[in-house]
Amino acid sequence: MSTLDLIDVTKNYGIVTAIEPxxxxxxDGELVCLLGPxxxxxxxxxxxxxxxxTLTAGRVLIDGVDVAFAxxxxxxxxxxxxxxxxWQHMTVFENIAFGLKLRGFDKTEIRRKVETGLSLVGLQDYGGRHPAQLSGGQRQRVAIARCLVLEPKILLMDEPFASLDQHLRDRLREEVRQIQKTLGITTVFVTHGQDEAMSVADRIVVMSMGRIEQVGTPGDIYATPATPFVAGFIGDMNMIPVMVSNGHATIGGLRLAASVADGPATLAVRPEDLTLGGLDAAGFGAAQVTRMVNYGSFFKVTALLAGTEWKVQAPKTAAVAQGQSLPLSVGRYQLFRDDRMVFRSDVG
Incomplete structure (x- = not known):
């Protein structure tokens, strides 16, 4: 199997920088998602x-060999x-075999590899069809098989399921993840879908404006975002301006421990880490419920506190109704200042 190392990779288009160093x-064998808007x-x-x-500067190493300008x-x-x-004029078999022919494999080996590739993607009986006779999901399976038969060291996937409907996208990405794990092939997967990245990646690389904001496992990225951008981009997050004074961040009636220097900061707290009607977590203030949306297994509640809207995930059993004024308490939270995390509390 193989490793990939990018070293000081930079891309400029004239005076515009698309990729900062x-x-x-x-x-080896990792599936890494590049995630960003x-x-x-x-x-x-x-x-x-x-x-x-073509990069402007830097190195691209595959198993230690620089291929940056290959x-x-x-x-x-x-x-x-x-x-x-x-290729619409070719059969499924011919599409998958094309790259193998260019590499000089004989007919027997091509047939063996194509049949193996079709089996991997669940299309054993589709070799004689043309792309126009396939569904969108089947065509994407053919594209994946065409890559896999070449036995690449690194598999690259550029938003491969973006054109598919949600149900098919969910199913196909699980199938691809299983194939990737079975083959142990190192994979780089580009997506702008947070759910997609969270569900398939070993690690996520969150990007913004041509730079890396954070690299980590899906759990780490969700639980401990390193920058305000990551906090606001991954999942639902309340990003609330607060004032820190004498070791506490305050807004309205909320008063939360914050062992940082006095001054303004941004409070980041997940909807599931807020409670309406309970006083058993850090701080509380009176919030008015302005909207409730039933998501089946929970309510997504919008509450107004100190002139600011807060998104709260409430269980179906919660005694919450629109128009009520209820205590809003905070569990886990983070504080950001100057584009970095300066305080974190895991209370709750």
């Missing part, structure tokens, strides 16, 4: 790894694109 190491640089970085974009066909990588990129 960044370094990242991906271990549009324009964050995640797809550009993936294309640099695959050789479809063309795509000379790299031990394979890319699954969002658009499938299948």
């Amino acid at each position: 960044l370094s990242l190491s991906i271990g 549009s324009g964050s640089g995640k797809s550009t970085l993936l294309r640099i790894i695959g050789g479809f974009e 063309p795509p066909e000379k790299r031990p990588t394979a890319m699954v694109f969002q658009s499938h990129a299948l």
